[in-house]
């Protein structure tokens with residue numbers, strides 16, 4: 001019979017938790033000594049041994065044994081080689097079930113910090129772009145049809161808001177991850193006088209878990225991270241899509257810096273936006289990992305079941321996808337060039353100013369519906385004539401409404417943008433305010449978790 005033991009092994013990927021695992025073990029052992037469950041001398045030996053093990057893993061000299069199923073076994077076995085049978089006391093009052101729950105929580109907390117940092121980097125680049133082009137007007141779109149002029153900065157700050165919600169979701173997830181499960185044992189709690197609060201404090205947890213059965217089988221915090229990551233990738237993917245569109249020859253709104261494009265192996269003229277495309281493409285795998293974990297959990301009876309080991313690979317892959325994507329966007333955005341003349345001139349074309357004209361008639365006392373109809377016919381006429389609205393004579397305007405006068409020639413993209421002067425609108429003053437708020441938020445928030 002072939003050797004099937006690798007089927008259950010997790011060592012290939014749970015290695016990555018070694019610092020968290022050792023940190024947890026050190027806190028546990030210190031507490032055991034403090035509570036006189038083991039002697040101080042034994043505890044010191046074990047802690048020294050664990051530090052040694054950590055150094056070996058750091059230095060990549062640790063003798064990983066793939067025959068030992070997981071990280072916990074590898075570490076304990078090496079510890080035994082280093083300090084002898086006293087190593088066996090490390091697992092007093094602990095099970096791998098609460099141990100892995102602890103490791104996962106420590107890791108998740110750390111990764112949430114890095115994720116928020118990554119998001120801040122993207123937000124900083126968006127703010128940077130808004131500052132570089134504070135009053136450039138461009139066409140805003142609905143249905144991918146030119147709709148109304150907006151400030152480029154307004155468009156960038158829309159993404160700032162999305163990423164701000166992402167930050168808040170990850171912070172929220174952090175709150176529920178910040179719960180210390182050790183002391184739950186295999187499922188029923190532990191029969192030694194452990195000091196759970198002490199361990200929580202040592203490890204920097206806000207609280208201890210309230211129910212041992214829940215604690216060893218709960219992976220909600222991983223689901224929450226994956227859900228927040230999935231939505232964050234959605235935002236990145238939407239931005240990626242705009243980068244792809246805008247850098248196309250058809251749009252020509254932006255150029256990416258050389259390092260974020262790749263040449264074609266066959267068509268020498270091409271600069272492809274591969275980074276943005278890959279970000280868009282990688283979004284799918286993150287969605288997949290969320291769904292996979294939800295599915296792992298849905299049929300599990302209490303408490304620990306080995307299925308839970310399947311929480312890791314998809315989660316790690318999500319982290320390995322999201323963090324680099326955030327770093328790429330930070331730098332890709334920082335290095336992009338906006339073709340101001342082009343976007344400004346497109347924003348001033350007829351299609352984008354139709355609403356302005358309707359509003360103009362409303363200003364003359366015409367009901368909006370009627371104004372809308374008149375301008376629609378006017379636009380159709382201009383198009384049939386092959387003219388811009390600004391190229392029509394006043395008598396041509398008047399064919400559609402007698403209320404048009406010289407004032408129509410004062411309508412342009414700038415006036416359209418300036419008119420949207422409510423909170424949340426695209427008037428330059430409002431956008432400047434929003435930009436100042438965004439900067440303040442980035443400066444003020446230390447993101448203490």
Ligand code: ARG
Nearest residue numbers: 010070096097100306308309
């Ligand atoms: N490798 C396991 C996991 O990731 C660790 C816990 C194993 N517990 C057990 N009773 N076999 O979930």
